[in-house]
Amino acid sequence: VARLTGVSTATVTRALQGHPRVLPATRQRVEESASKLGYRPDRLARTLVTGVSQTIGLVIPSSGDAFWGEVVDGFEQQAVDAGFSLVLGLAHGDPERERRMLELLLEKRVDGIVVAAPAGTPRDLHGLVGTTAPLVLVTWDATATPEELDRAVRDPVHEVIASLAASGAGGAWFAHVTTDDIGGSAALVRHLIELGHERIALLAGPALRPAVLRLLGYRVALEEAGLAPGAILTSAETFEAGVEMARELLSARVPPTAIVAYNDVVAIGAIRGARDLGLHVPGDVSIVGFDDIEFASYVDPALTTLRWPKREMGRLAIELLLQGLDGRDEPMTEALAGELVVRSSTAPPPARPAT
Amino acid sequence: VARLTGVSTATVTRALQGHPRVLPATRQRVEESASKLGYRPDRLARTLVTGVSQTIGLVIPSSGDAFWGEVVDGFEQQAVDAGFSLVLGLAHGDPERERRMLELLLEKRVDGIVVAAPAGTPRDLHGLVGTTAPLVLVTWDATATPEELDRAVRDPVHEVIASLAASGAGGAWFAHVTTDDIGGSAALVRHLIELGHERIALLAGPALRPAVLRLLGYRVALEEAGLAPGAILTSAETFEAGVEMARELLSARVPPTAIVAYNDVVAIGAIRGARDLGLHVPGDVSIVGFDDIEFASYVDPALTTLRWPKREMGRLAIELLLQGLDGRDEPMTEALAGELVVRSSTAPPPARPAT
């Protein structure tokens, strides 16, 4: 390559890498011929000898998703700033597919891996990646068993929380960034209580860990205020599920005056469900979600929701990964706080109909 | 590595690659020791000698975007099916950043590159990638000059289209997948005409190539029906722009009865703008968009729109790239047709107020 221009390959390397001990003159010449030849160093060859690829493997559930899309912006930003590339895989919720992706990433010698909302269990992931590369998990959707859900509904809140804390996230093998679901959920419910609501229902979403935590936060806020839990429904986390569950909830003999939906998409569905019944939001019923995806402010009424710092989550995950690459190896979990965003889907409950 | 288990590295390679001439017995032994050692072949080393990395570079404008998010699903699907990985870069509309990403991808020896809605000009991209790797462009947002826009508004439609076709996409150097903007736009307008609309306005979006094409399609359908163009507004492609432009349009002395928005997000903004004015959609004014992003069906009223085959666009782009890798090198452009999706934001125009 550029060797045909005077010196040895070793000198070329040193000149281009900005090694201190090269004569400015020779560096000059090397640079000239390099650009003349349109020389592009082969980073793979470099990786082979240095052992670092400056590449991070990223596996997420899906790319069409409003929530993860924004988190990915954070991943990319931070990775690029640190000089890393991202190789992307979509798991589509399939543990098998996820496993293959991870295997492939490892064979491609990525320096580290971050997986968002893993389909597999932490134990599986750890078994796969082991100590080959630092691994950080962003959000962990562990399946909640019927018993766990049941406990979360019935047992004293503080006990359930204590036992969750004691059992850990199920893996002390890697860094973990999540959201403070308990705190966020409680903030949302407190907002409704301040507005005067007393019958607050919960569309709990799928039987996964975040749903359990949000359920716990809901109970915490209700207990604080001395209120009883309202109806609690579990289901898929889709727009359609929101529509149906809202209809069901609002057709009850004594319907709730407020609904906490599992996320914004479900909440938007719930608004539609309420409308289908001829109800007005927020006049007849207040509805809130979680996430603050872009469209939460575009719907009518604009959604009151709990915003997670999505880009920050992405950034932090990469930062923890880089720390892992620097040798830091105490596992840690960071639970990021959400922010209550009050818009137009919440209002005081309707005045009691005069009996 | 696994050499410590009997044979030579060459044999290991052959055994693991499924080379025909290895004794089943030795293959057996090799596989055993490989799995015992948890051996993972180093694909970088392999790439260094074979020259193929089974990796495709992908650069898109942003990942939080509802439209590109879905297209990426198509990219990934097809790439993984063909055994390729994707390395992802976000350009954020910055030509400089895009250039650096491409440079980096090339240094990482990707086999090919696809760039969606490039920030740089085709000429720049070609200059950068040259013949190093096959390049496919998905959608090309070339800037339209004021003169071009002006021509598209005033000159005979067929002339403008002919001259656009003659000038080509500006680059015959690569494969190119786009949308049939003229046809799609005409289909949308015909739908409105069939409903009985005669005053149809256009929120043309930013002064880019797709906007010009959609404007042309709009004129085509209007001419067919012998109708005159309505108000045409150019602006950013955001929700807020939609709100404002709809207000402006609908506050006119003789407001339009239908609005064709640049895309779904703008259309959703326009619905909001109409509501702000106390107007009912679609009772007082029909509104349509382009894209059919997920939320188009979640808003109220659900949006009538022109759906682009987003996943198919992604799939096709990768397919063309793979053909390029197989030596096929005639450049080509594929314009995918959209599909009219009629939902609830369109209806016949309001009855003429009795004078």
Next chain:
DNA sequence: CTGAAAGCGCTTACAG
């Protein structure tokens, strides 16, 4: 069918 050897394009001690 299998091994020895060379080589992919870089980097890094080790000598000068």
Next chain:
DNA sequence: CTGAAAGCGCTTACAG
């Protein structure tokens, strides 16, 4: 400051 040499982990003719 610079060059010769070895080596990163694989693959691929070339001999047996």
